[in-house]
Amino acid sequence: MSKLVSLSLVEMREGLLRGDFSALELCDAHIERIEATNAALNSFITISSESARAAAAAADKRIAEEKDRSPMLCGIPYSAKDMLVSEGIETTCGSKMLSGFISPYNCTVLERLEENGAVLLGKNNMDEFAMGSSSERSSYGAVRNPWDLDRVPGGSSGGSAVAVSSGQSPFSLGTDTGGSIRQPAAFTGAVGLKPTYGRVSRYGAVAYASSFDQIGPLGRSVEDVASVLQAIAGKDELDATSMDVPVDSYLESIERMADEGLAGLKIGVPREYFSFSVDEEIDANLKGQIAALENLGAELVDISLPHTEHALASYYVLVLAEASSNLARYDGVRFGHRAESVSSLEEMYCRTRAEGFGTEVKRRIMMGSYVLSAGYFDAYYVKAQQVRTLVISDFKAAFANDCDVILAPVSPTPAFGIGEKTASSLEMYLTDIFTVPVNLAGLPAISIPSGLTKSGLPIGVQLIGSAFQEGQILGVAKALEQSNTFANNEKTQQAF
Amino acid sequence: MSSYESVIGLEVHAQLSTDSKIFALSAAHSGAEANTLCDPVTLGLPGALPVLNRRVVDYAIKIGLALECEINRESVFERKHYFYPDLPKGYQISQYEHPICSNGRLAVRMGEELRTIGITRIHLEEDAGKSTHSETEPVSYADLNRAGVPLVEIVSEPDLRTPAEAAAYMRQLRQIVRYLDICDGNMEDGSLRCDANISLRPYGQEEFGTKVEIKNLNSFRFVERAIEHEIQRQTLMLEQGEKVIQETRLWDEQKSATKPMRSKEYAEDYRYFPDPDLPTVVVDPVWIDKARSSLPELPEQVFSRFKTMYALDDYYAERLSEEKLIARFYDQAVSEHNNPTALANWITTELYGRMNREGVNIEECPVSPQNLAMLVRLIDEGVISGKIAKSVFDEMFSTSASPDSIIEAKGLRQVSDPEVLNNVIRGVLEQNPQQVAQFREGKEKMLGFFVGQVMRETQGKANPEMVNEILRKLLSEDA
Amino acid sequence: MSLKDEEVLHVARLSAIEVSEEEIPRLKKDLNEVLEYMNSLSSVSTRGVRPTSHVHGAVNAFRDDLVRESLTLEQTESNAPDFNSNGFRVPKVL
Incomplete structure (x- = not known):
């Protein structure tokens, strides 16, 4: 294994500027790593070596010309969840429905990274249309957790998390609708940031649930993730829900907090989160994190988010409703799969969608159609929107009165076994209990590695901030990362 | 005379004449090769997102003000779901519970009488593409150029009572949107089209009868004929003791009859919900004031002004206020030579006659208002006779020359010595x-x-x- | 509230998804399980609570009326299952 695949972004940047290695060498080292490991991990659906090498060569030229005036990410390889459309490179969304689909346009975040000179290595495997929490539900096969190949890496951005934690890619872009960045990050020992809703453009991210979806980075350190967020954050004229809020300098925020420490910072721990049944080791780990934060000078406060209990039901009603609508465009007319030898238009639609979508996707679409249908709309959809308002109010009140940042578990359990939870939709849904309230409220949250179970599986912890305060949670995460003795980077990679 | 009163409401769709589409950056014009005005948003490609064209809102506010509507502070775009080949996303973005305008009215002139027709609401939506059906094979084609062209839908109260009223209402709406420069009003191309809801009830009954909707009427004649026919059909049914069933029908001009649209196998359930991609539209009083101050004089105002200011009779006032540009032409001509009646006569007879024969509209008219005014002045001053003036006018129309130069060149000056x-x-x-x-x-x-x-x-x-x-x-x- | 066979078929039709007879029992069980969980919302008191559609309450995101080049016909065609100069071809709309 080349040493190049375990460097931090800053180390890569410095190496490139010093000429220790070229962007092309960096790119090749990663492609080699992907090719050596993908058969076992199945974290990439598409490996775009050719365009990656061309981009790397162009980055070398740019670095030679612009030197340290070149962008921070110039020449740095990365991968993206196969939900972000990429011009000229297949985008499948983990679905047979989009097999062979080549977008004629680029997702805004990929466009921004391209402008920065970053090098796209390929597209990461995922749960079909992001509908899942295990990355098992892909038409392209389940993704494996490098820490234990019989376990899931979490999902839906499982391929991204695995790419990062196994050294296939220095960072990856995922999407988080209800925990899809944070939970796989926790399951694989990676750092995953879900930005504030509206912080990053969604243009070109295949829509699952539009009022929840947010693109964010997965990486091997808080600093790496901050650098990527810096490059992709900001208003996009092509996404009406992206917000025109100034983008902080995230690396500065991290440094400032590192200098000043956490003294005076109030970190809330929601008491409701302890009412759910949580794996003992996760519980113990969380208590350890609380102690660590206190040692760092933060004040830990008991807070209440009273509507937490109902967040998950509200979340699923709204997400499935939006999904049923967003996935109506897959009709076999303009792109994607189309059923053959059909005798009518009706049959063409129904069979195309029956063949193109996997079982879970079809279930979710039908649930969504149901909650929006005449007679049920008010009882389910409107009610869920009202509960969403209550969940938002809970967070607002907590941030206004009690705390600056909230600490929470990411998942009730560490990575579970492949096939363990596929029997029931509901059981899989319940694993999202700690992540979905953040998406309901559109808040930023980060998952960082916080330890290992006795059997050697990663555990993550979650920091939730108020809207557009990514700098603050990154700062706290950095402080916590430093105090966590478990050196995740190398261990993660050596684990496989 | 039938013992039933007909109750008619119209839903008029007007395509807004913006450069780009309502939510997409593709051009919104017509006449291009199939599927060449499509971008990722128009095609509903995975990941594409709609962003609202501000001008569309401006136009909706204008038509709302012209129809004396309340402009709602908040309006919301929702998704209306159904599957159809010319509907790219599987849903149409439209306003449903919270339209941009509501509670307006339009006074329709029916001869001497003015009939006030209530406007229930005006909402914004995107047009669908165009489907064509093969005559020889069991296939249809979807052209998505029109998909995403902005529409306002103007929904009237069921206040119309006769086919002629419906047509007059539609004519006046067309005049207004053309005055506002927000729609070209071209009915042949479908820029302006309407659905009519028709029901019958015994005279004196408050309660409405069962309504039938006739879709996609794209000429004044079709509006009138289709409604007329539908009234006859329903009258006959009621007289024979049959029940009218609520349905959607289409007008078949060749057969001069309405025919039922294929009834859907299952009840329509559009599953409307607010589009999460599109933030709420908030129109504040400043915006409304700005729109109000940019409103041109409307046809009714021009009609009244022509009567009082120029002492025109109804006939002239109506004909000269039909089109904003004609009215402007007339105003300019009168400002050059103050003989309103003679100018009105010249425009509505000679000018219209020649324009019709040559298929020329007022924008392309070779005779300027200044020249027409000069011609009338030359008659009034006795420089030429009325008879000679007609041949001078013909020459003006053919060459766009001024009347004095034509008179000089041809020696047509009247002998008054x-x-x-x-x-x-x-x-x-x-x-x-x-x-x-x-x-x-x-x-x-x-x-x-x-x-x-x-x-x-x-x-x-x-x-x-x-x-x-x-x-x-x-x-x-x-x- | 619990779905019956015909309601399962109804939502399948609304969703334009073909469902075979054999699939119904399993589907019905799954949908009902999730639905039952969602029903827990009815216990939340929401009187007078405004429903949230946009989390940060953002309003008025517009763009100017500017035209950008459309995709080429080749690009539009490239992903289409059945396409010719008349348009996207589908089984006849009846």
């Missing part, structure tokens, strides 16, 4: 002693003969009034 006319008339009298004698014997009619002769001598340029006067004088002098 008494000395010249005296000489010509004396010559005519001398050459026709017999006719002179007859006149003096009391044959007054002979005067016309002499006038004709004088006109012949002068190629029609003699001032007719002066000719008459001098003739009478000379004929009585010599007696």
Whole structure:
């Protein structure tokens, strides 16, 4: 294994500027790593070596010309969840429905990274249309957790998390609708940031649930993730829900907090989160994190988010409703799969969608159609929107009165076994209990590695901030990362 | 006379004449090769997102104000779901529970009477593409150029009572959107089209009967004929004791009949919900004031002004206020030469006649208001006769030259010099002693003969009034 | 509230998804399980609570009326299952 695949972004940047290695060498080292490991991990659906090498060569030229005036990410390889459309490179969304689909346009975040000179290595495997929490539900096969190949890496951005934690890619872009960045990050020992809703453009991210979806980075350190967020954050004229809020300098925020420490910072721990049944080791780990934060000078406060209990039901009603609508465009007319030898238009639609979508996707679409249908709309959809308002109010009140940042578990359990939870939709849904309230409220949250179970599986912890305060949670995460003795980077990679 | 009263409401769709589509950056014009005005948003490609074109909101506010609507502070775009090949996303983005305008009215002129028709609401939505169906194979085609073109849907109250009223209402709406410059009003191309809801009830009954919707009427004639036919059909049914069923029908112009649209196998359930991609539209009073101050004078206002300011009768006032550009033409002409009635007459007879024959509209009209005013002034000043003026006008229309230059070049100036006319008339009298004698014997009619002769001598340029006067004088002098 | 066979078929039709007879029992069980969980919302008191559609309450995101180049016909065609100069071809709309 080349040493190049375990460097931090800053180390890569410095190496490139010093000429220790070229962007092309960096790119090749990663492609080699992907090719050596993908058969076992199945974290990439598409490996775009050719365009990656061309981009790397162009980055070398740019670095030679612009030197340290070149962008921070110039020449740095990365991968993206196969939900972000990429011009000229297949985008499948983990679905047979989009097999062979080549977008004629680029997702805004990929466009921004391209402008920065970053090098796209390929597209990461995922749960079909992001509908899942295990990355098992892909038409392209389940993704494996490098820490234990019989376990899931979490999902839906499982391929991204695995790419990062196994050294296939220095960072990856995922999407988080209800925990899809944070939970796989926790399951694989990676750092995953879900930005504030509206912080990053969604243009070109295949829509699952539009009022929840947010693109964010997965990486091997808080600093790496901050650098990527810096490059992709900001208003996009092509996404009406992206917000025109100034983008902080995230690396500065991290440094400032590192200098000043956490003294005076109030970190809330929601008491409701302890009412759910949580794996003992996760519980113990969380208590350890609380102690660590206190040692760092933060004040830990008991807070209440009273509507937490109902967040998950509200979340699923709204997400499935939006999904049923967003996935109506897959009709076999303009792109994607189309059923053959059909005798009518009706049959063409129904069979195309029956063949193109996997079982879970079809279930979710039908649930969504149901909650929006005449007679049920008010009882389910409107009610869920009202509960969403209550969940938002809970967070607002907590941030206004009690705390600056909230600490929470990411998942009730560490990575579970492949096939363990596929029997029931509901059981899989319940694993999202700690992540979905953040998406309901559109808040930023980060998952960082916080330890290992006795059997050697990663555990993550979650920091939730108020809207557009990514700098603050990154700062706290950095402080916590430093105090966590478990050196995740190398261990993660050596684990496989 | 039927014992049933017909109750009619119209849903008029007007395509807004913006450059780009309502939510997409593709051009919104028509006539392009199939599927060449499509971008990722229009095609509903995975990941594409709609962003609202601000001008569309401006236009909706304008039509709302012109129809005396309340402009709602908040309006919301929702998704209306159904599967159809010309509907790219599987849903149409439209306003549903919270339209941009509501509670307006339009006073429709029916002869002497003014009928106020309530406007329930005006909402914004995207147009669908166009489906065509093969005659030879069991296939259809979808062209998505039109998909995403902005539409306003203007929904009337069921206040219309006759097919003629419905057509008049539609005509007036067309006039207004054209005055506002927000829609070209071209019904053949479908820029303006309507669905009609028709129900019957016994006179005196409050409650509405069962309504039938006729879709996609794209000419005034079709509106009138389809409604007329539908009223007859329903009347017959009711008279025979049958029940009208609520359904959607289509007008078949060739058969002069409405026919049912294929009834859907299952009930429509559009599953509307607010589009999460599109933030709520908030229109504040500042925006409304700005829109109000940019409103042009509307056809009804022009009609009234023409009557009071220029003392025109209803006929002229109506014809000259039909189109904003005609009204502007007329205003300009009158400002150049203050003879409103003569100018009104010239425009509505000669100018319209020639424009119709040549298929020219007012924008392309070769005669400027200044030149037309000059022509009338030259008549009024006696420089040319009315008769000569017609040939001058023809020349003006063909060459866009000014009337004075045509008159000069062709020597058409009217002869009003008494000395010249005296000489010509004396010559005519001398050459026709017999006719002179007859006149003096009391044959007054002979005067016309002499006038004709004088006109012949002068190629029609003699001032007719002066000719008459001098003739009478000379004929009585010599007696 | 619990779905019956015909309701399962109804939502399948609304969703334009073909469902075979054999699939119904399993589907019905799954949908009902999730639905039952969602029903827990009815216990939340939401009187007078405004429903949230946009989390940060953002309003008025517009763009100017500017035209950008459309995709080429080749690009539009490239992903289409059945396409010719008349348009996207589908089984006849009846």
